[in-house]
Amino acid sequence: MIGRFIQNAGWPRIIIALFLLGLFIAAPFVGVRVDTSLSNTLVRFGMNGVMVLAMIPMVQAGCGLNFGLPLGIIAGLLGATLSIEWNVEILARLAELGAQYKISWLNEAFLTSWREPIGFASAVVIAVPIAAVLGWFYGKLLNRVKGDEMMIATYVGFSSVSFMCIAWLLLPYKHPTMVWGYAGHGLRTTISVEGYWLHVLSDALALDINTENIHLYIPTGMLIFFAVMAFLVWVFMRTKTGTAMTAVGSNPDFARASGVNVDRMRTISVMLSTVLGAIGIIVYEQSFGFIQLYMGPFYMALPAVASILLGGASVNKAGILNVIVGTFLFQGILTMTPSVINSYLQTDMSEVIRLIVSNGMILYALTRKVRAGR
Amino acid sequence: MSDNNNNAPLLRLEHIGKEFYGNRVLSDISFDIRAGEIIGLVGENGAGKSTLLNILFGMPVISSTGGHEGVMFIDGRKVNFTSPNQALAHGIGMVHQEFSLIPGFTATENILLNREVLNGSTMSYVFSDRVSTLDRQAMNERARAAINTLGVNISPYMTVSEMPVGYKQFIEIAREIDRKNTRLLFLDEPTAVLTETEAEILLIALNKLARSGIAIVFISHRLSEVKELCSRVIILRDGRLITDQKAEELTTRQIASLMVGRESERREVPQEIPEAPVEPDNVNYTLSPSPKKKKKKIKPALKVDHLWVDMPGETVRDVSFEVKKGEIFGIGGLAGHGKLGIPNGIMGLYPAGGSVRLSGRKLTLNKPRAALGRKMAFVSEDRRGVGLLLDEPLDWNITFTAMQTQGRFLIGIPYIFQIRNEHAMRKEAKKFIDQLEIRCTGPHQKAGELSGGNQQKVCLAKAFVLRPDVLLICEPTRGIDVGAKTLVLDTLRNYNKENGTTIIITSSELEELRSVCDRVAIVDEGRIAGILPASSPAEEFGMLMMGEKMRVALAATE
Numbered sequence: 067m068i069g070r071f072i073q074n075a076g077w078p079r080i081i082i083a084l085f086l087l088g089l090f091i092a093a094p095f096v097g098v099r100v101d102t103s104l105s106n107t108l109v110r111f112g113m114n115g116v117m118v119l120a121m122i123p124m125v126q127a128g129c130g131l132n133f134g135l136p137l138g139i140i141a142g143l144l145g146a147t148l149s150i151e152w153n154v155e156i157l158a159r160l161a162e163l164g165a166q167y168k169i170s171w172l173n174e175a176f177l178t179s180w181r182e183p184i185g186f187a188s189a190v191v192i193a194v195p196i197a198a199v200l201g202w203f204y205g206k207l208l209n210r211v212k213g214d215e216m217m218i219a220t221y222v223g224f225s226s227v228s229f230m231c232i233a234w235l236l237l238p239y240k241h242p243t244m245v246w247g248y249a250g251h252g253l254r255t256t257i258s259v260e261g262y263w264l265h266v267l268s269d270a271l272a273l274d275i276n277t278e279n280i281h282l283y284i285p286t287g288m289l290i291f292f293a294v295m296a297f298l299v300w301v302f303m304r305t306k307t308g309t310a311m312t313a314v315g316s317n318p319d320f321a322r323a324s325g326v327n328v329d330r331m332r333t334i335s336v337m338l339s340t341v342l343g344a345i346g347i348i349v350y351e352q353s354f355g356f357i358q359l360y361m362g363p364f365y366m367a368l369p370a371v372a373s374i375l376l377g378g379a380s381v382n383k384a385g386i387l388n389v390i391v392g393t394f395l396f397q398g399i400l401t402m403t404p405s406v407i408n409s410y411l412q413t414d415m416s417e418v419i420r421l422i423v424s425n426g427m428i429l430y431a432l433t434r435k436v437r438a439g440r
Numbered sequence: 441m442s443d444n445n446n447n448a449p450l451l452r453l454e455h456i457g458k459e460f461y462g463n464r465v466l467s468d469i470s471f472d473i474r475a476g477e478i479i480g481l482v483g484e485n486g487a488g489k490s491t492l493l494n495i496l497f498g499m500p501v502i503s504s505t506g507g508h509e510g511v512m513f514i515d516g517r518k519v520n521f522t523s524p525n526q527a528l529a530h531g532i533g534m535v536h537q538e539f540s541l542i543p544g545f546t547a548t549e550n551i552l553l554n555r556e557v558l559n560g561s562t563m564s565y566v567f568s569d570r571v572s573t574l575d576r577q578a579m580n581e582r583a584r585a586a587i588n589t590l591g592v593n594i595s596p597y598m599t600v601s602e603m604p605v606g607y608k609q610f611i612e613i614a615r616e617i618d619r620k621n622t623r624l625l626f627l628d629e630p631t632a633v634l635t636e637t638e639a640e641i642l643l644i645a646l647n648k649l650a651r652s653g654i655a656i657v658f659i660s661h662r663l664s665e666v667k668e669l670c671s672r673v674i675i676l677r678d679g680r681l682i683t684d685q686k687a688e689e690l691t692t693r694q695i696a697s698l699m700v701g702r703e704s705e706r707r708e709v710p711q712e713i714p715e716a717p718v719e720p721d722n723v724n725y726t727l728s729p730s731p732k733k734k735k736k737k738i739k740p741a742l743k744v745d746h747l748w749v750d751m752p753g754e755t756v757r758d759v760s761f762e763v764k765k766g767e768i769f770g771i772g773g774l775a776g777h778g779k780l781g782i783p784n785g786i787m788g789l790y791p792a793g794g795s796v797r798l799s800g801r802k803l804t805l806n807k808p809r810a811a812l813g814r815k816m817a818f819v820s821e822d823r824r825g826v827g828l829l830l831d832e833p834l835d836w837n838i839t840f841t842a843m844q845t846q847g848r849f850l851i852g853i854p855y856i857f858q859i860r861n862e863h864a865m866r867k868e869a870k871k872f873i874d875q876l877e878i879r880c881t882g883p884h885q886k887a888g889e890l891s892g893g894n895q896q897k898v899c900l901a902k903a904f905v906l907r908p909d910v911l912l913i914c915e916p917t918r919g920i921d922v923g924a925k926t927l928v929l930d931t932l933r934n935y936n937k938e939n940g941t942t943i944i945i946t947s948s949e950l951e952e953l954r955s956v957c958d959r960v961a962i963v964d965e966g967r968i969a970g971i972l973p974a975s976s977p978a979e980e981f982g983m984l985m986m987g988e989k990m991r992v993a994l995a996a997t998e
Contacts, residue, residue, distance in 0.1 A: 304859040310844055313836070319826040323789060323818060324841035325809035383831070 076378050078430065082395050082423075089402035096409040103402055105283040109268065110397035112288035113353045114369065116295050117346030118393045120339045121374040124215075125384040126303060127335030128315030129208055131374070134219035135367035137204055137226045138197050138343020145193025146348055146357050147253060149185050150262050151241045156188050157181065186263035186352060193344040200226075201340030205333030216381075220367075227364045234359045257357040267291050268353045288353060295345065296386050302338070311335050315382055346370075372396055372424035399423055448516030449474045450655050451496075451532075451624055457509035458491050458502070458679075465491050466679040469510070473624065478646065478656045480670035480687065482663065484699055484774075484950070484985075488679040489659055493626055497534050498527045531623035533616035535630055539608050543601035548576075548583035550600055551615045557582065586614040590645040606638040613642075617649060624655045631665055632776075643669050661774055663692040663986045675699055696986050697979030700950055739800045741765040741942040742786075742910055747794035748966075749778070749785030756781035756792075757966030763910075763944060765799075768936050770957030770974065771946040774985055778966040779946050780821055783912040787811045787818045789826075798910065812845040817903035821914035821946070823892070827899045830888030834880060835862075835869035837887045837898050842905045872901035876931060893924025900931060911935075914946045929956050950981055 072080060093100050117135065124132045132138075149156070157177050164172030177184065204222055211218045235252040239245055244257050258264075270287025302308045314321040314331045322328050347366070351357050374384055377392020400423075404416030449472035456469040466488045473479060483489050494501055495508045498521025502508055512519050514530050521527045527534075541550050557579045558564070558572040583596040592610050600608060609630055616622055627646075631639040646669060650656055660666050666673060667687055675682040675698045682698050683690075690698075740762040749756035756778040763769040773779040785792035788808040796803040804810035811818070820826040829837050843849045849865045852858035869883035876897040880890055887898055896916065903911055916932065917925040933956055936943050947953050953960045954974045961971040962984035969984040 301859060306843060306847070306850055306858055306860070309836075309840070309860050313829055313832070313840055313844075316829045316831050317826075319822075320829050320840075323787070323808055323820060323826050325812040325845045327809075 078427075079376070079378055079391065079395065082376060082399065086395060086398045086402060089399075089406045092410070093402070093406050096406055098405045098409055099281065101280050101282045103405060105281070106401045107394070107398045108289070109283070109285050109353060110401055111394050112268070112285050112292055113350045114346075114373065114397055115292040115389065115393050116349050117343060117366070117370045118373045118377075118389045119292075119295055119299055119386075120342035120346055121370060121379070122299055122303070122384050122386070122389065123311065123335040123338040123342070125374070125379060125382060126308075126315045127311045127332050128318060128382055129205075129332055129335055129339075130216040130219065130381055131371045132219060132336075132339045132343070133216050133367045133371060134204055134222040134226075135339075135343045135370055136223035136363040137200050138340035139347040139363040139366050140226055140230050141197035141200055141340065142189075142193045142344035142347035142351075143230075143357060143359060143363070144196050145189040145191075145344060146259070146351055147239065147244060147257065147359075148192045149189035150244060150257070150259070151239055152188070153185055153241075153262060157184065160184070182263045182266045186266045186348065189263065189348050190345055193348060194341050197341040197344035198337050201337035202333060204340060205336030208336055209329045209332055223367055224364065227361065230363075231360050253359055255358070255360050255362075257359070259351055259355060259357060263352050264355050266352050267349060285353065288349065291349060295342070296389065299342070300386050307331070307334065368424050368428070369396065369400075372427040375427045375430070376423075396423070396427075448513070450515065452513040452516075453496075453510065454513070455510035456492065456495060456512070458488075458495060460505055464679060466495075466508075469676075469681050471674060471681065471684050473655050473657065475623065475653050475655055476650050477672065478650050478658055478670045480666035480673040481657055481659045481676070482661070482666055482673065482695060482699055483676035484948075487676040487699070489676055490628075491679075492676070493534065493628065493659075496527065496626070497521070497532060498523050498525075528619070529621075531619075531621040532626070533619060533622040533624065534626045535609075535612045535616055535628060537628045537632065539612060541600045541608055541611060544599060546597050546599050547587070547594055547603075547611050547614075548580050548596040550611055551583045551586055551596075551618050552579050553615070555619070582618060583614070586618040587611075589617055589648065590614060591641055591648065592645070605633040606635060609633055609638075610642070613645075617654070622654060624657070625649070626657045626659070628659045629661065630658070631660060631662060639665065661986055663695050666695070667692055692986070693979060693983060696982030697977075700978045700982040700985070739765075740797075741767070741799055742944070743795075743797040743800075744782075744786070745795040745797075747782065747785060747792060747796060749781040749790050749792040751778075751781040751784050751790040754778050754781040754784070755966050756785055756963075759794075759963070759966070759968050761961055761968060761971060763942055765942055766936070766940045767959070768932070768943045768945065768957045770953035770960035771944065771963060772948070772950050772953050772960055772981065772985070773963035773969070775948060777963050779948075779963040780914055781966075782963070783818065783914055783944060783946055784820075787816065787912060789818075789820075809845065812841065812906070815906070815909040817841075817906040817908035817911050819896075819899045819903050819911075819913040819916065821918065823895055823899060823919075824888075827902075828887045828895060831886060833884045834873070834878070834887055834890075834898060835865040835883040838869045838872055838883075838901045838905055839865045841902055846906065868905060869901075872897075872904065876901055877927065891920075893920035893928070896920050896924065896928055897931075900928065904935065907939075908941060910942045910944070912944045912946075916945060916947065917949065917952060918947075925952075932956060950978070950985075954978070954981070 090100055090103065093103055120135060120138060121132050124130065160172060161174060161177055163169070207222065208215050208218060237253070239251070239253050244253050246252050246254055267288040268285035271290070272286050273282065273284040275282040303312065310321060310326045311331045311334065313324070314326060314328050318328045321331070347363070373392040373396040374388055375392065376396050377388035377390070379385070379388035379392070400420055403419045404414070407415050407419065451473040454470050456466060457464070458466040469492060481489060496512070500523065503522050519530060521530075542553070545553070557575040558569055559575050561572060564572040580596045587594050587596065587610065590610050590613060594603070594607050594610060598607075600611060603611070613627070613630065616625055630642060634642060643665065646656055646658070658666065658670055667690070670687045672684065673687050673690055673695060674684045675695065677699060742763040744762070745760045747756060747759045753776055759778070759782055771779045771782055781790065784790050785805070786796050786803070788806050788811050792805045796805060798814050798816070803814055824830060829840065839849045843860065847854065849861050849868065850858040851861040866883045872878065873880060873883065878890070878894050878897045878901070880894060887895060890898065903913070913932065916928050920928070929952065932943060932945070935941055945953060945957060950960075957974045959971055960974050960981065962969045962981055964984065972980055972984070
């Protein structure tokens with residue numbers, strides 16, 4: 067019974083889980099509150115969940131881990147910044163539409179009270195088509211480099227980030243909260259989403275207990291949003307297309323002999339991963355409170371990759387459970403190590419430990435690929 | 441060298457045998473080879489030739505699978521090679537069917553690889569020969585001498601990548617004869633890639649080599665060459681030595697029939713497939729022409745015209761044939777001659793051209809989807825590579841193709857939203873697991889965990905689920921055990937009888953084809969050499985296989 071559980075869960079997960087549990091147990095002794103730590107873990111879990119979910123389609127279709135996640139993130143950043151840039155126009159247009167088609171609920175009062183969710187939704191709506199287009203090109207590129215997807219993807223991510231460093235400066239953004247104050251153009255490195263859609267998911271239905279003894283905050287809305295996205299991915303992987311995608315990842319020759327267009331499936335998977343990355347970063351930003359441009363997305367792929375691997379996924383098989391378990395463990399370690407170990411050692415070890423865990427997991431998973439390789 | 445020990449043969453084999461994982465491939469092979477002899481070694485694919493060569497050459501594949509039985513003597517001394525280097529040291533040279541040349545190197549560099557002529561220098565005194573420079577001139581001279589021995593004119597400065605295939609073959613042989621101590625040379629199908637004139641030159645060269653005292657073992661499927669060149673012919677069949685005779689005592693026709701096994705003496709090996717004529721209800725598969733006559737009026741189920749297929753190693757050049765509805769049609773022939781290319785090309789898995797008509801309507805080539813959409817099903821010869829999703833459960837493997845091409849095993853509203861119906865998938869898988877007696881723990885087991893025979897049954901189930909009109913099957917019994925073989929063939933036979941499905945079987949095992957099929961086409965060098973009713977005597981098939989054209993075969997009978 068225990069043996070089977072260990073076999074199913076896998077030793078790495080058990081060790082990390084025990085380590086995390088140890089940290090929670092040790093926390094009170096070094097003056098770190100368990101409840102706030104748990105709240106932080108849940109918040110980080112919700113923030114990162116969708117971006118980790120973005121790994122699934124590509125892994126399942128045999129395109130490897132999406133090291134090119136920054137490309138999707140860039141689409142998300144475009145959506146986020148444009149939603150702020152056009153915020154007034156969007157609301158005005160919606161009010162116009164309401165008047166034109168006599169939609170009674172789409173009135174001034176509704177738009178005022180739902181201003182923030184509409185802002186968030188518009189960010190997603192703008193980001194998704196951009197991500198789909200970028201993902202299409204990215205997918206075509208990956209179809210040309212079968213076998214080396216992950217390395218190429220890494221450089222797709224890096225180079226797109228660098229390209230956007232130029233673009234952020236040159237794009238004709240005008241909104242005063244986003245552009246450099248002294249020049250009047252060019253986006254700032256960090257843009258606050260306060261007043262637009264800060265915590266719009268996190269605070270929805272949130273459980274916030276703030277008493278003398280307990281400080282617990284559960285971002286229910288964000289967790290529900292993650293659950294819905296995870297469910298959609300789960301359902302998609304069960305459709306005919308999703309099944310074909312899995313078969314392509316499992317054995318492309320088999321899929322081809324069964325009449326599946328292998329390249330098309332791979333392209334779809336890459337598009338889907340990119341779109342999920344775009345949505346993921348918007349979820350992240352609404353919780354974090356800031357849009358980070360320029361080099362911000364540069365290393366964003368690594369925590370997501372590490373999370374899904376930590377969750378037990380391999381380079382060619384991944385499921386929703388891997389995402390949930392992996393994100394929770396990874397973000398748990400990330401939350402707990404700075405507070406607990408730093409308090410204990412009196413030095414800042416957090417960054418070091420984070421790097422060891424994330425890069426170590428990636429290394430571990432990539433060596434496992436060699437063993438499972440056909 | 442061998443002169444001073446004239447009584448002992450150059451090489452003597454005594455009771456050589458070999459089993460791979462309980463699968464016997466060679467048994468009780470004994471023969472002698474004397475200096476200056478040319479021996480023809482012939483046998484069908486899978487007769488045990490390669491294994492015998494591997495043993496003689498000390499290939500690691502033999503020792504790593506438990507060594508071999510019997511003993512070998514060279515010059516009367518017992519030897520046991522555990523690595524090819526030992527065989528080389530004893531003067532055994534081998535020219536493989538696949539070239540082992542370095543394309544970017546010149547003829548000289550290839551011929552003298554690792555045996556280069558070195559210039560002495562102080563550096564080499566200090567650091568051993570590894571740092572010596574090469575004496576290019578002497579090397580070119582030696583290469584030229586070796587090439588000249590063969591009677592061809594190839595510049596030693598030519599790089600191998602620029603040579604026509606024929607030249608490469610000569611360079612391979614030149615490399616072996618440059619080795620001074622080479623006394624016994626094995627040539628594995630050396631003429632397969634040569635043009636007629638090149639082949640003639642090679643045969644003359646080999647004769648010359650033999651006269652200089654080198655013994656040659658010549659493996660070829662071109663029996664006329666064997667007959668012309670060799671003094672003795674050794675025939676292997678099913679791992680046994682069938683005959684060891686002087687070449688002049690045998691006709692090519694006799695050789696062919698000995699190779700494939702004569703009608704009267706079917707193999708006693710337990711691979712035996714229930715002989716068709718013995719079972720009354722199977723008679724029409726081999727003998728009775730009556731059911732076919734009735735079907736004459738119907739359009740052919742499959743009509744192939746001038747098909748070419750670019751499948752690596754199995755090129756199809758120009759193939760035309762017709763398959764009647766409800767027929768079991770066999771495609772046989774030696775490996776590498778293109779028999780596997782035909783079904784793979786029809787199914788669109790490799791680039792193909794020509795015309796394929798399915799019940800009169802033209803089939804779009806190069807598109808697996810089109811072929812599957814026309815109710816054709818395919819069982820690949822590459823079971824693990826193409827036939828199965830090894831990491832996925834059996835129900836996926838069995839139902840996937842039907843789901844993708846026919847939209848079955850889905851639940852929901854078609855074209856709008858459908859997800860897979862795992863319950864139906866499991867049910868279908870269970871049905872076939874029972875029907876085909878697939879040994880597994882259930883539909884959830886991964887296909888990669890099954891044995892070869894059971895995997896093959898899964899592949900068949902996958903094809904049956906499609907409810908095909910035409911079923912193309914490649915190598916249905918390759919690499920599976922005897923019991924499974926019988927079951928697989930019986931299944932095919934029954935499926936044909938019950939559903940009237942047209943079945944095209946491609947197999948290297950002629951006996952198998954003859955027992956199951958109505959007619960068998962033999963493919964030779966990418967073309968159909970002839971199509972015979974399965975009841976024709978085995979030697980006729982043998983002749984077709986050996987590259988003797990239909991006409992010649994018929995002329996010989998008259």
